[in-house]
Amino acid sequence: MTGQGSSSSTTGSTESPGYDLVVVANRLPVDFAVDDQGNLDWKRSPGGLVTALEPVMRENDGAWVGWSGAPDLAHEPFEADGMLLVPVTLSASEINKYYEGFSNDTLWPLYHDVIAPPTYHRQWWDAYRKVNQRFAEAAAAQAARGGVVWVHDYQLQLVPKMLRELRPDLRIGFFDHIPFPAVELFQQLPWRKNIVEGLLGADLIGFQRGGDASNFVRAVRRLTDHPTRGSIISMGSDDATPGRRVRAASFPISIDTQHFDELARKPEIQARAKEIRADLGDPEVVMLGVDRLDYTKGIRHRIKAYGEILQDGRIDAANTTLVQVASPSRENVGAYQELRQHVEILVGRVNGEFGELGHSAIHYLHHSYPPEEMAALYLAADVMLVTSLRDGMNLVAKEYIAARSDLGGVLVLSEFTGAADQLAPGPLLCNPHDIDGMKNIIVAAAEMPAKEKRRRMRNLRRKVMGDDVAKWSKSFLGVLTAVPARDTYV
Numbered sequence: 001m002t003g004q005g006s007s008s009s010t011t012g013s014t015e016s017p018g019y020d021l022v023v024v025a026n027r028l029p030v031d032f033a034v035d036d037q038g039n040l041d042w043k044r045s046p047g048g049l050v051t052a053l054e055p056v057m058r059e060n061d062g063a064w065v066g067w068s069g070a071p072d073l074a075h076e077p078f079e080a081d082g083m084l085l086v087p088v089t090l091s092a093s094e095i096n097k098y099y100e101g102f103s104n105d106t107l108w109p110l111y112h113d114v115i116a117p118p119t120y121h122r123q124w125w126d127a128y129r130k131v132n133q134r135f136a137e138a139a140a141a142q143a144a145r146g147g148v149v150w151v152h153d154y155q156l157q158l159v160p161k162m163l164r165e166l167r168p169d170l171r172i173g174f175f176d177h178i179p180f181p182a183v184e185l186f187q188q189l190p191w192r193k194n195i196v197e198g199l200l201g202a203d204l205i206g207f208q209r210g211g212d213a214s215n216f217v218r219a220v221r222r223l224t225d226h227p228t229r230g231s232i233i234s235m236g237s238d239d240a241t242p243g244r245r246v247r248a249a250s251f252p253i254s255i256d257t258q259h260f261d262e263l264a265r266k267p268e269i270q271a272r273a274k275e276i277r278a279d280l281g282d283p284e285v286v287m288l289g290v291d292r293l294d295y296t297k298g299i300r301h302r303i304k305a306y307g308e309i310l311q312d313g314r315i316d317a318a319n320t321t322l323v324q325v326a327s328p329s330r331e332n333v334g335a336y337q338e339l340r341q342h343v344e345i346l347v348g349r350v351n352g353e354f355g356e357l358g359h360s361a362i363h364y365l366h367h368s369y370p371p372e373e374m375a376a377l378y379l380a381a382d383v384m385l386v387t388s389l390r391d392g393m394n395l396v397a398k399e400y401i402a403a404r405s406d407l408g409g410v411l412v413l414s415e416f417t418g419a420a421d422q423l424a425p426g427p428l429l430c431n432p433h434d435i436d437g438m439k440n441i442i443v444a445a446a447e448m449p450a451k452e453k454r455r456r457m458r459n460l461r462r463k464v465m466g467d468d469v470a471k472w473s474k475s476f477l478g479v480l481t482a483v484p485a486r487d488t489y490v
């Protein structure tokens with residue numbers, strides 16, 4: 001299916017067959033399922049990226065290229081909610097090598113400060129290249145002449161260069177949702193130069209934090225001969241491509257703030273929050289952690305600190321409860337399997353020691369919840385614990401703030417999140433590696449007077465409520481579309 005380019009769109013391309021705006025991300029914004037008749041069915045998946053891009057996709061003539069999430073699932077492009085969805089098929093072996101392997105067992109740990117040791121396998125790299133090429137070809141086939149293609153995240157870092165080789169007329173943006181590591185760590189990667197050159201195929205490379213953008217520019221300086229000036233990298237011309245400039249800058253992502261604010265004001269969500277507290281036995285203090293079960297999130301450090309606080313008698317398990325949502329994630333990757341074991345042993349130990357009949361010290365939930373339940377959990381929680389060892393942004397922290405129009409609740413936030421760069425001062429900042437320090441902060445949060453909570457939450461809401469995700473996508477695309485359109489078309 002081919003859309004009609006529209007010259008009135010914000011991406012401002014010329015009339016030509018194809019889509020003015022093409023988003024390329026590892027996952028499509030839908031979940032596939034087999035219906036009662038055995039037919040393939042899909043429903044929207046409520047991810048942050050969908051919310052962020054939906055308004056621009058609707059305003060423009062948008063196509064979204066991504067993987068369905070299942071092996072060997074071949075599906076024709078189809079229309080959904082005013083955009084074209086273009087499924088990219090991955091075999092079971094490619095999921096193993098490209099997604100679980102290179103993306104989540106090589107790049108993910110390397111980019112998160114080697115919290116877990118990255119694994120370097122040449123076969124995984126081959127699969128990564130091959131799959132990136134497939135995504136680039138799918139995007140090249142959909143984009144209108146002079147159109148805008150926005151590539152997302154570490155799974156697809158080679159796509160910008162591959163796409164530019166196929167379609168030099170395009171304006172190409174890339175956004176990195178996770179940290180970009182210091183060059184001293186990045187240099188471990190045997191294919192470090194290919195990754196840097198892959199990204200430099202873009203006109204604009206966005207990062208969550210200024211520090212990530214600087215790390216990337218340092219990697220460019222160390223690993224290539226491209227001249228740099230501040231955040232601008234000059235790419236020389238060759239026979240096939242004219243010279244151009246690449247900009248690396250920070251564009252911190254946000255959430256649909258209004259949606260979370262409105263959800264949390266609904267009487268049924270407020271009633272659900274009360275019900276959650278009642279189900280927990282109406283403790284004086286409810287603490288909450290919500291994370292994918294990922295070793296970057298500092299779940300073990302948090303539970304260790306909490307257990308020690310109970311052990312020290314600084315908080316009484318009889319009137320305090322920790323609810324820990326640990327949603328299943330990347331379950332075929334060894335480091336995630338090990339983490340699950342460690343966390344569950346730790347939870348069992350703390351509960352065995354400090355739980356009573358009818359009252360657990362920790363309520364551990366290995367599930368995923370819809371946004372309505374998330375909003376109710378946020379409202380039910382006196383203290384929100386975000387203790388990541390490293391995190392690109394952490395949207396949970398922002399959602400908690402957006403949900404607390406009652407100005408109740410305290411946010412404990414790790415220094416090592418992108419969110420901390422934006423929100424401090426306001427949250428109680430912690431270093432999750434410093435267990436004693438974190439214990440003091442958790443106790444201070446639990447005991448904080450209501451007046452101080454209100455003052456902090458008011459400040460935090462001032463920062464978060466005016467900075468929603470539509471603003472994020474508009475600001476990135478604003479800079480990208482300011483890049484002059486190129487006439488070359490192959």
Ligand SMILES: O=P(O)(O)OC[C@H]1O[C@H](O[C@H]2O[C@H](CO)[C@@H](O)[C@H](O)[C@H]2O)[C@H](O)[C@@H](O)[C@@H]1O
Nearest residue numbers: 027048153177178253329330391392393394395
């Ligand atoms: O697709 P999965 O492998 O199941 O993983 C889920 C997503 O996790 C990562 O999220 C990151 O992006 C967030 C929004 O920018 C940010 O707040 C967070 O700190 C990051 O970890 C990943 O980057 C996505 O590609 C995954 O889809």
Ligand SMILES: O=c1ccn([C@@H]2O[C@H](COP(=O)(O)OP(=O)(O)O)[C@@H](O)[C@H]2O)c(=O)[nH]1
Nearest residue numbers: 048292327367368369370371374394395396
């Ligand atoms: O059971 C769950 C757990 C998490 N989330 C959502 O997943 C996102 C997590 O984003 P974050 O940036 O905090 O971390 P990531 O998992 O992307 O690394 C947030 O929007 C949460 O509301 C959810 O919908 N249900």
